Amino acid sequence: MSLFRSSLRVSAVMSIILLIIIMSVCVFPLSVMLILLAAIFILHITCICLLLAATIHNAWWMTDTMSTDIWARWILIGGKWSYTEIPGHYPKEYLQVVQASSVLACIFCILGLFVFVAQLYTIPKGNRFLFTGVFQLLAWLCIMIAASIYTDIFHKDKEQGWYGASFILAWISVCLTFISCITYFTLRKKLA
Amino acid sequence: MLSVLALTSMVLLGIASQTTAIVVYTSWERHALVGTDVRLSCSFFSWQWTSPDVTFSWHYRPDGAKDSIAIFHYAGGAPYVDNKGPFRDRLEFVGNPSRRDGSILIKNVDFADNGTFTCDAKNPPDIAGRPSHVRLLVFEKVPVQAGVITGAIIGVVLGLLILIVAIYYLMRFLVARRVFSLSMSKHGKKGKGKEGSQQKQKPKVPLVFISF
Numbered sequence: 001m002s003l004f005r006s007s008l009r010v011s012a013v014m015s016i017i018l019l020i021i022i023m024s025v026c027v028f029p030l031s032v033m034l035i036l037l038a039a040i041f042i043l044h045i046t047c048i049c050l051l052l053a054a055t056i057h058n059a060w061w062m063t064d065t066m067s068t069d070i071w072a073r074w075i076l077i078g079g080k081w082s083y084t085e086i087p088g089h090y091p092k093e094y095l096q097v098v099q100a101s102s103v104l105a106c107i108f109c110i111l112g113l114f115v116f117v118a119q120l121y122t123i124p125k126g127n128r129f130l131f132t133g134v135f136q137l138l139a140w141l142c143i144m145i146a147a148s149i150y151t152d153i154f155h156k157d158k159e160q161g162w163y164g165a166s167f168i169l170a171w172i173s174v175c176l177t178f179i180s181c182i183t184y185f186t187l188r189k190k191l192a
Numbered sequence: 193m194l195s196v197l198a199l200t201s202m203v204l205l206g207i208a209s210q211t212t213a214i215v216v217y218t219s220w221e222r223h224a225l226v227g228t229d230v231r232l233s234c235s236f237f238s239w240q241w242t243s244p245d246v247t248f249s250w251h252y253r254p255d256g257a258k259d260s261i262a263i264f265h266y267a268g269g270a271p272y273v274d275n276k277g278p279f280r281d282r283l284e285f286v287g288n289p290s291r292r293d294g295s296i297l298i299k300n301v302d303f304a305d306n307g308t309f310t311c312d313a314k315n316p317p318d319i320a321g322r323p324s325h326v327r328l329l330v331f332e333k334v335p336v337q338a339g340v341i342t343g344a345i346i347g348v349v350l351g352l353l354i355l356i357v358a359i360y361y362l363m364r365f366l367v368a369r370r371v372f373s374l375s376m377s378k379h380g381k382k383g384k385g386k387e388g389s390q391q392k393q394k395p396k397v398p399l400v401f402i403s404f
Contacts, residue, residue, distance in 0.1 A: 092336045100345035107350070138353075 004165035007053035059164035105142035133184035140177040214321035233295040234311035248294030254307040
């Protein structure tokens with residue numbers, strides 16, 4: 001729960017920064033392009049934060065006394081949360097595929113950030129950020145696979161409970177990484 | 193001076209008692225499919241030479257039972273296999289005592305063979321030691337161990353990525369070198385000067401805008 005709140009705080013801080021930058025265009029003569037660059041940067045970093053939160057925090061499925069998936073299960077016993085293993089009746093292969101693809105999505109998104117900075121300084125004028133777009137596309141594919149498999153395979157019988165914070169963050173990351181990928185594929189580099 | 197003597201004598205005593213303790217090694221757990229053969233390995237470490245009176249003994253305690261039964265004993269150079277208990281005609285000695293190996297082979301395991309096997313080895317005069325346990329788990333289908341598929345998928349995808357990036361840069365490098373050598377042979381020094389000045393135009397302030 002605390003990780004979910006902290007990731008929410010991070011995203012809130014970033015949107016506030018974005019708002020400040022947009023407002024500053026009225027005060028300082030900052031060019032639109034610089035703001036756009038900052039916005040794309042912040043979008044990418046937000047994607048990374050949400051992906052990391054969805055992968056690391058064990059809260060894809062929750063009940064009143066349990067917070068579970070994709071690595072372990074937290075059970076509330078006697079007022080204390082204890083860290084236990086995921087029960088044996090879970091389809092293990094699908095769980096490991098979800099684990100692998102969400103980790104891969106995080107890796108691709110983080111690599112994409114470094115590739116974006118590198119491409120910013122190296123590609124010739126007028127070119128598109130294709131390499132970065134490819135990394136974001138791969139990240140989008142991986143997190144989409146993870147979220148879809150989880151939605152389709154797990155918790156299909158009428159269990160009590162509801163989808164938790166990490167699940168929601170995973171699906172939000174699907175949308176954000178897609179937007180980010182499209183942005184990189186349509187952007188062109190221009191000199192000042 | 194007295195304290196130094198006392199300390200040295202304690203250390204020596206510690207080493208001396210260490211040299212007469214035997215350490216027995218087995219696996220921690222063995223997983224097996226129903227109907228297959230399982231080899232339970234047992235070895236020991238001892239400061240003494242391997243004596244001809246070395247003994248190995250295996251005990252078996254079924255899951256949920258309190259007592260263990262003896263199923264195998266090796267002494268005086270001859271193995272003695274259990275021919276009355278649950279492992280009659282299924283147990284075979286496959287070890288080599290002169291090489292400190294006291295392994296046994298259980299053929300055609302069944303679900304009733306789930307339990308803890310204890311190996312005790314004695315190498316006279318080295319007899320003080322703890323026996324070692326190995327747990328046998330019999331499955332109908334070998335379960336997927338946690339993280340094997342995850343690690344395999346991540347490794348393969350990242351490996352492919354690195355391979356593709358390496359091949360891409362190699363192709364670009366080779367093509368550029370071929371173009372460069374071609375232009376060199378055609379224009380000589382004049383062509384080299386032109387290309388050098390063209391490459392220096394690197395952008396300094398990176399700004400972007402969306403273009404449709």
